[in-house]
Amino acid sequence: MTNILILGAGYAGLRAAKVLAQKKLDAAITLVDRNRYHYETTSLPEVAAGTRRAQSILLPLPENLPAQVNFIQATVIKIDRTNKQVELADGQPLTYDYLVVALGLESENYDIPGAAENALPIVDVKSALAVKKQLETNFQNYQTSQDPDDLRVIVCGAWFSSFEFMGALVNRLPRLAEHYRVPLDKIEIQCIEAKDMILPMFDDDLTNYVKKWLADHNVILRTGMPIKEVQANKVITADQTYTASTLVWTTGVRGSHVIGDSDFEARRNRVMVSDQLSLDDDPNVFLLGDVAAVRQPGKPYPFPATGQIAFQMADAAATNIAADLNGEPRQDFVFNDLGTVLALGSKDGVAKVFGDHKLRGYAAAAMKRVIDDRSLLKQAGVKAMVKYGRLPL
Known part of the structure; x- marks a missing residue:
């Protein structure tokens, strides 16, 4: 029996496991993740801001996996391609x-x-909860410290998650101020970004909508200001130092360090894959999602790593593995861009969907909830969507 091993239960790994199980292959399918849950990465900014409970973005494993998939909770430390093994922090290697x-x-x-050392990222449930705790601790401290920095938040980097975090936080500020008995008008949020341009996936119309929303809600956006150093409660640029007790780091992401530790040829722990999403020199090894770089036709840089491309890569990789086992030819991966949605809290946002159709305001925020539920449907089926979804049926 063929042994198919999947590392990671994020969007791509979980979807690949489900699709492979549906193929009814003569194969053993094993999914490995350090957690006993899948989490919706796109909802982490809301958890960090405190507008969603962490529990509400979790999909428990293994109970929401297909019966044909074996689940192992373990931490992957290295991939040994020579011997076709995966080393774990605890336990025997997996072949x-x-x-x-x-x-x-x-x-x-x-x-x-x-x-x-001095700024908090938002990359998983644990780090998102750490941001929430830091915010609340500083607001509580202000009652005795009267230090203006305890009511200041600096977001380093103007990435997608940056705006969604700030949008959710703005929504929560009135409740936070009331709960901790701090003056709402003294709370300051600012974002410092190295580049002049923000949100390149949107046109000027939608980008300007976001900028105006931020300005209307007293969020300061500083672009064209590379960060030189971060100290305790300080962000230092070329010509000025900004202070705040809460520093959030959302300048960008890289793939898992396991890629570098396993001697893959990679840039920022993202491996350039073939058109079939496998390695050119090792076609039985597929890389998906944040650890993969997929050639973008006609452009010198790969597709950005997003949830929707992770889903589509998983479908394509599973189909190509099934093709191998059934003696059929593989197919090249073709990305179908369904659009992009940016939520600014629960009632506002911007979106480009269905080609060039643009949404603003509540319609965009509602679309984000539809996408979250669609993700659950694709990952775990109707029952999981009904139980864990965000939209009432």
């Missing part, structure tokens, strides 16, 4: 005939001094 690597992302610090 494979086909390997699907979908180990997800980590925060990217770009070697900026002090960033890792």
